[in-house]
């Protein structure tokens with residue numbers, strides 16, 4: 338099973354999926370468009386969110402970072418006059434030190450990610466969409482902002498008028514990405530923001546083409562329920578970018594490679610409009626309230642792909 342994944346929503350979905358499918362049979366293709374280099378350290382927030390969630394380390398309330406982490410280093414930096422608007426816990430900082438050391442030694446991001454995944458005892462394969470530099474840039478009324486300035490520093494309050502993926506044209510899929518997409522029995526698109534989480538993955542030349550080339554079309558899970566995003570600015574972005582704030586817009590954004598879209602019962606009335614886009618609509622309770630709900634949403638996506646889970650560990 339190959340899964341296109343952003344941050345928190347995707348991580349929770351994957352947490353449900355690995356209760357149904359052996360972790361070793363799952364390959365995540367992760368977003369690197371929100372990566373940043375504070376203090377010269379390479380931070381891959383979406384990949385770390387997936388990693389920490391699957392390792393059982395994540396701070397469940399926030400959805401990112403490590404549960405119970407202290408921030409002594411950051412507080413000291415602030416005391417010494419650093420701005421430090423991007424919150425980095427001490428243990429999380431250790432992750433970025435370990436990653437950056439590998440990158441400085443010449444390892445590609447995919448190799449560093451594999452080593453860190455293994456070190457945390459996570460059996461899922463996590464592939465960054467690309468090893469090359471790709472950064473999400475947002476056009477706003479105040480000018481163009483890099484992703485974390487928009488998202489964290491300015492609390493995603495700016496209207497997003499356009500999106501650009503800096504470096505995407507020259508980026509190549511990381512080793513294993515195209516093979517995973519071609520060879521998977523099932524490709525799933527996690528309930529992530531289509532513009533800023535899945536968009537940067539699809540912007541890597543060759544990835545969208547590989548999805549289109551599959552005989553068994555991908556199955557997505559809508560991140561939009563009842564006109565709202567499960568989390569983050571997806572609904573507002575749909576509006577400011579000229580789309581309806583509904584799963585119909587999600588179906589339209591993915592229609593060239595998507596076979597089915599899992600939507601929430603609250604949106605059952607939109608099924609016909611989704612099917613008019615050429616995408617089958619599968620209605621379920623799609624809100625991941627707790628661990629069982631994560632598993633049930635993953636089960637609905639697998640079933641929509643015609644794949645019966647093997648009844649893995651509870």
Ligand code: FO1
Pocket residue numbers: 343344345371380381382383385386401402422423424425429485488489
């Ligand atoms: N999100 C915030 O809202 N504020 C932060 O200071 C912040 C720090 C941070 C550090 C490491 C990490 O892995 C994630 C972090 N996030 C933070 C979350 C992250 O910026 C976003 O959730 C994703 O990039 C969007 O998918």
